[in-house]
Amino acid sequence: MTFLWAKSTTQVDDTVQRFLAGEDVHWDQMLLPFDIRASIAHARGLVKPGLLTDAQASAMVAALDELAQAHASGAFVLDARFEDGHSAIESVLTERLGEIGKRVHAGRSRNDQVLVALRLYMRDRLDKLVNHLGASASAFLLRAREEEFTPMPGYTHLQQAVPSSAGLWFAAFAEAMIDNAVLAQSTRAWVDSCPLGTAAGYGVPIALDREGVAAELGFARLQVNPMYAQNSRGKHELAVLSVCTQVLLDVRRFAWDVSIFNTAEFGFVTLPDALTTGSSIMPNKRNPDVVELLRAACGRVLGATTEIASVLSLPSGYHRDLQATKGPFLHAVEHTLSALALVPTVVKGLTLRADRMRQAIQQETYATDRAIELARSGLPFREAYRQVAEQLDQLGEHTPEASVKARVSAGACADLRLDELTARLSSICP
Numbered sequence: 001m002t003f004l005w006a007k008s009t010t011q012v013d014d015t016v017q018r019f020l021a022g023e024d025v026h027w028d029q030m031l032l033p034f035d036i037r038a039s040i041a042h043a044r045g046l047v048k049p050g051l052l053t054d055a056q057a058s059a060m061v062a063a064l065d066e067l068a069q070a071h072a073s074g075a076f077v078l079d080a081r082f083e084d085g086h087s088a089i090e091s092v093l094t095e096r097l098g099e100i101g102k103r104v105h106a107g108r109s110r111n112d113q114v115l116v117a118l119r120l121y122m123r124d125r126l127d128k129l130v131n132h133l134g135a136s137a138s139a140f141l142l143r144a145r146e147e148e149f150t151p152m153p154g155y156t157h158l159q160q161a162v163p164s165s166a167g168l169w170f171a172a173f174a175e176a177m178i179d180n181a182v183l184a185q186s187t188r189a190w191v192d193s194c195p196l197g198t199a200a201g202y203g204v205p206i207a208l209d210r211e212g213v214a215a216e217l218g219f220a221r222l223q224v225n226p227m228y229a230q231n232s233r234g235k236h237e238l239a240v241l242s243v244c245t246q247v248l249l250d251v252r253r254f255a256w257d258v259s260i261f262n263t264a265e266f267g268f269v270t271l272p273d274a275l276t277t278g279s280s281i282m283p284n285k286r287n288p289d290v291v292e293l294l295r296a297a298c299g300r301v302l303g304a305t306t307e308i309a310s311v312l313s314l315p316s317g318y319h320r321d322l323q324a325t326k327g328p329f330l331h332a333v334e335h336t337l338s339a340l341a342l343v344p345t346v347v348k349g350l351t352l353r354a355d356r357m358r359q360a361i362q363q364e365t366y367a368t369d370r371a372i373e374l375a376r377s378g379l380p381f382r383e384a385y386r387q388v389a390e391q392l393d394q395l396g397e398h399t400p401e402a403s404v405k406a407r408v409s410a411g412a413c414a415d416l417r418l419d420e421l422t423a424r425l426s427s428i429c430p
């Protein structure tokens with residue numbers, strides 16, 4: 001291995017080097033396309049302050065494009081020959097372009113290089129997250145429409161409370177996913193600042209075209225202060241993970257509901273074969289493993305959040321500790337996306353057992369309807385409440401369908417406002 005920072009006298013011990021590089025090369029493989037894109041913008045940006053001629057910049061851009069293609073096709077693999085993705089880029093440029101390649105690092109440091117690659121990655125994955133959230137919200141909305149008035153017990157404390165509907169259950173998750181998409185978008189805007197050109201954290205004695213480079217990379221603004229750029233490593237990661245947490249908390253709750261409703265005792269839903277697995281010993285089993293792993297996904301993000309926050313106990317400026325935030329971050333984001341991608345499949349694949357849900361509704365759960373009926377005819381609610389509580393066996397004639405259709409308050413079973421939710425969704429994911 002050769003090192004960008006090696007001087008004529010440098011000797012590097014293999015064990016030490018392996019420890020320093022850690023899993024970095026593995027994770028940089030994921031960041032390399034973004035690092036290359038930023039390197040292209042950086043190379044072009046070196047023309048204005050006179051560090052590269054037009055021809056040199058063009059040669060560099062062409063070589064970087066080639067590298068991007070070779071990486072995408074698998075012909076170039078980032079491996080232990082390199083210390084990290086940043087070193088690989090400079091080595092490849094130097095190998096291909098000789099003297100010209102050695103000019104790429106003027107005005108930048110690996111410290112801002114890794115920041116900009118991560119920032120581009122964050123933007124890209126938040127966009128993907130918004131798309132996935134849109135797909136999940138659509139799937140929930142579709143089921144809410146299909147099952148708009150399908151009666152289902154409503155629970156508080158896992159005890160039956162009032163008659164409700166499957167439509168209300170599905171619409172709850174649709175609205176959650178829409179809120180999550182809004183959050184992901186606003187976080188995308190929050191992270192949308194360009195750290196490139198801040199170098200090691202103190203700027204450089206070159207009038208870099210920072211604005212031009214940021215614009216070429218599509219950033220909304222500069223991350224102005226070079227020291228803040230370094231200090232924000234991990235801070236931005238935590239902001240993105242907090243979006244992932246919000247998403248997976250909802251996924252976890254939905255997965256919990258499904259696994260309870262899928263028990264023999266409830267029997268409200270069944271899962272398609274494709275979403276269940278068998279047991280190696282019990283021939284009778286059909287286990288909801290997919291749903292259970294969806295429920296577990298949040299744990300990984302919470303773990304990564306704790307790990308990154310623990311690393312961030314640092315004074316100002318770059319420290320190699322910061323490298324340790326990369327693995328948990330990328331791992332957690334990729335897992336969030338792959339978990340979320342399965343949610344529409346689960347939502348579409350659920351079969352509801354309307355008969356079971358209807359039969360499960362206990363007579364006593366009409367008590368609130370009855371108390372409100374009395375209140376509407378003039379009795380103070382507290383008196384109606386007490387009267388009904390004393391005669392729970394005399395609630396009169398009620399059906400789940402009528403109870404559902406009578407729940408007219410905005411958002412409730414009779415008025416789920418699905419059009420309103422659909423309109424909000426299309427304003428975010430057109």
Ligand code: ARG
Pocket residue numbers: 024084110111114318320322323326
């Ligand atoms: N692999 C390093 C990281 O992820 C890149 C930056 C290295 N900078 C340095 N000064 N050693 O943080």
